[in-house]
Amino acid sequence: MLTAALRDLHLAYPEQFLTDVRTTAGELWENNPHLTRLSDTDPDVETVQMEYPLIHQSNSRPYHFIHGFPQFLEEHLQLRIPVTAFKGDIHLSPLEKSWMSQIAEQGYWGPFWLMVGGGKFDFTAKWWNPGSYQQVVDHFWGRLPFIQVGDRNHWHPPLERVVSLVGRTDTRQYVRLMYHADGVVCPVTFSMHLAAAVETRPGMPKNRACVVIAGGREPAQWEAYPHHQFISTNGALYCCDNGGCWKSRCQPIGDGDSKDQDLCTLPIEITPELKIPKCMDMIQPEDVIRRIELYIEGGALRCATAQEWRDFEAAVKAGANQAPVLR
Numbered sequence: 001m002l003t004a005a006l007r008d009l010h011l012a013y014p015e016q017f018l019t020d021v022r023t024t025a026g027e028l029w030e031n032n033p034h035l036t037r038l039s040d041t042d043p044d045v046e047t048v049q050m051e052y053p054l055i056h057q058s059n060s061r062p063y064h065f066i067h068g069f070p071q072f073l074e075e076h077l078q079l080r081i082p083v084t085a086f087k088g089d090i091h092l093s094p095l096e097k098s099w100m101s102q103i104a105e106q107g108y109w110g111p112f113w114l115m116v117g118g119g120k121f122d123f124t125a126k127w128w129n130p131g132s133y134q135q136v137v138d139h140f141w142g143r144l145p146f147i148q149v150g151d152r153n154h155w156h157p158p159l160e161r162v163v164s165l166v167g168r169t170d171t172r173q174y175v176r177l178m179y180h181a182d183g184v185v186c187p188v189t190f191s192m193h194l195a196a197a198v199e200t201r202p203g204m205p206k207n208r209a210c211v212v213i214a215g216g217r218e219p220a221q222w223e224a225y226p227h228h229q230f231i232s233t234n235g236a237l238y239c240c241d242n243g244g245c246w247k248s249r250c251q252p253i254g255d256g257d258s259k260d261q262d263l264c265t266l267p268i269e270i271t272p273e274l275k276i277p278k279c280m281d282m283i284q285p286e287d288v289i290r291r292i293e294l295y296i297e298g299g300a301l302r303c304a305t306a307q308e309w310r311d312f313e314a315a316v317k318a319g320a321n322q323a324p325v326l327r
Helices: 002-012 053-057 065-077 094-098 130-139 171-180 190-197 285-297 306-318
Strands: 113-115 146-148 183-187 209-215 229-232 267-271 274-277
Touching: 002 065, 053 065, 094 171, 113 130, 130 285, 171 190, 183 190, 183 285, 190 209, 209 285, 229 285
Parallel strands: 113 146, 113 183, 183 209, 209 229
Antiparallel strands: 267 274
């Protein structure tokens, strides 16, 4: 979202600002034309600690997350910064676009979807039933390949009938993988924002397909993108009948975080070790399957050909054991 704010600042005031960033997500800023290397010790450089206080009004006001940083910057600079494109601002070089995808390195060149079948341990209220993810994969077996992705330090129960790249992409590799992906299935997470921010390949729809299993934690207008299938249960339960509940966990973790004291009020036990929110459990595999099918029925996307599917099966059987090349 910060990438969008800098884009819109420079569009509104061309050649009036020099900007640089200090962030843990530096790989997202590679090739960004709006950055100029600035020194922290230069007396002419002003440091602004960016925030998005608009989130505290997200349940009641008609704004998206993308408005958060620009509104903060408007107040700080006392300037008007119109929000332009409804997406982040991620740039790939021509060389990056010319590289094959990591799944192509394993012999599969057809269409594929990314699947984020888990999430962070400190935000368990965003988790969906792993068995439901598997049902989605099984439904499309023989037609639509899925690549399971995620951070190795997060919760990603292994799925069957997928090629797993969990823990095997750094941030920049994931940006490039997203560039090649036809679509994404995920909860409300980094991947849905990246799906919107990364351009699509030539010949593909202008906006990448994405099915978001959202539940009722966040208000839909704060998170949803216009071309995504955003499955929300806002208003269907008393706990999210006026926006999102913003609860983070369904069970305490014991890490000393205050989130342990403010748990989901309607947890559903999936196994003795796993609880997920009722708002997420109410979303069935059939709901997600239907949203994916829409892209295929409408003709925006296609399934794998018979030969492509044989290549994908070979990649699955190979187990994707060889680590991808770091570029």
